[in-house]
Amino acid sequence: MASAPPMPQSAPPMPPAPPAAAAPSLTKVTLDKGRVSLTKGGSVSLEKNGKPFLSSIRMGLGWEPAGRGRNIDLDASCLAFDAKREKLDTAWFMKLGIFNGAIAHSGDNLTGEGGGDDESITVHLNGLPPEVCGLVFVVNSFSGQKFTEVKNAYCRLVDASTNEELVRFDLTHSESRTGVVMCKLVRQYSGEWVMTAIGEYVDAKTARAMVKPAASML
Numbered sequence: 001m002a003s004a005p006p007m008p009q010s011a012p013p014m015p016p017a018p019p020a021a022a023a024p025s026l027t028k029v030t031l032d033k034g035r036v037s038l039t040k041g042g043s044v045s046l047e048k049n050g051k052p053f054l055s056s057i058r059m060g061l062g063w064e065p066a067g068r069g070r071n072i073d074l075d076a077s078c079l080a081f082d083a084k085r086e087k088l089d090t091a092w093f094m095k096l097g098i099f100n101g102a103i104a105h106s107g108d109n110l111t112g113e114g115g116g117d118d119e120s121i122t123v124h125l126n127g128l129p130p131e132v133c134g135l136v137f138v139v140n141s142f143s144g145q146k147f148t149e150v151k152n153a154y155c156r157l158v159d160a161s162t163n164e165e166l167v168r169f170d171l172t173h174s175e176s177r178t179g180v181v182m183c184k185l186v187r188q189y190s191g192e193w194v195m196t197a198i199g200e201y202v203d204a205k206t207a208r209a210m211v212k213p214a215a216s217m218l
Contacts, residue, residue, distance in 0.1 A: 031166055038169045038183075038197035046125075046157075046166075046185075046193045054193075056124045056160035059137050060117030061182065063153040072150060073143040076119035077207035078103055081134040085215040088132060091121055092207040102127035103135075122160055123185070125193060135185040136198075136214040140205050141178040147201060148176045155182040157195060169197040179204035181217055 029036060031048040038044060046054050061076040077092035080103065089098040096105040106120040123135065137155060141147065153174070157167035169183055179202045185195050202213045 035165060036167045038167060038195075040169075040172075040197055040199045042169075043194050043196040044167055046195065052125075052192060054159060054166075055126045056122065057166075058120050058122045058158040058160045059183075060120045060156045060158055061137070061139055061154070062116065062118045062156075063139070063150050065150065072141065072145050074118070074150065075140050075142045075207065076105075076121060077138050077140070077210065078105070078121045078123070079136045079138065079207065079211060079214050080128075080132050081136065081215060081218055082131045083133045085134070085218050087211050087215065088129075090207050090211075099128060099132070102129075117156070120158075124160075133187045134218045136210075136218065137182045137184070138207065138210045138214060139180050139182055140207060140210065142205055144178060144205060146176040146178060147174040147180060150174060153180070167195055169199070171199055175201040177201040177203050179210055179213075181210070181214055184214075184218060186218065 029044045031044065031046065031053050036044045046052065059078070063074055065072045075093050077090055079090050080088045080098065082088055091098045091103045091105045093105065093107065096107060097103070102124045104122045121137065139153065147153070153171040155169050156165050158165050171180070181198045181200045181202065183195055183197050185193050187193055198217055200217060202210065204210050204213065
């Protein structure tokens with residue numbers, strides 16, 4: 001006599017659904033409330049009251065030698081990229097003006113001596129060609145010392161027309177390397193510009209060597 005077919009087993013119970021993740025905060029930081037202090041990875045839109053606030057900015061970069069009596073030649077540069085992260089041009093101590101003066105470098109500071117910004121780069125946002133979608137500001141140790149021999153490095157965004165400091169990013173740590181990507185300015189599809197603090201160190205002594213790492217951080 002044939003045995004009865006086995007009874008089908010019931011499907012195992014489904015595991016309980018995980019709790020819904022909290023929606024990420026979409027609050028946009030703007031210049032509405034005045035000066036903004038950024039930490040690494042933080043961003044701020046260069047808007048105020050819903051409108052583009054700035055037409056001309058100055059990115060100031062500064063540092064101090066960590067040891068007395070030893071000059072450290074750091075160089076600030078601005079690398080301009082298109083929408084495909086291809087480099088368009090670089091403003092640095094070997095080329096102080098690009099895009100018909102829309103980006104202008106203040107000139108080379110060989111020691112970091114003196115108060116205030118050691119080098120600055122002025123950007124006339126309205127004068128940039130439309131293909132410019134990203135600007136990356138970097139600092140390199142041309143003399144080869146590591147950033148562990150540098151202290152109080154910072155970058156700050158200033159309204160070029162009033163000299164008012166709007167955004168500041170202070171490096172809170174250093175690494176034994178010769179280059180640092182300080183921050184970036186990215187043009188959004190809406191036309192607004194957003195500044196993001198980066199603070200990533202790389203092994204590079206000149207702006208030319210910063211192109212690939214800078215492009216990867218856009």
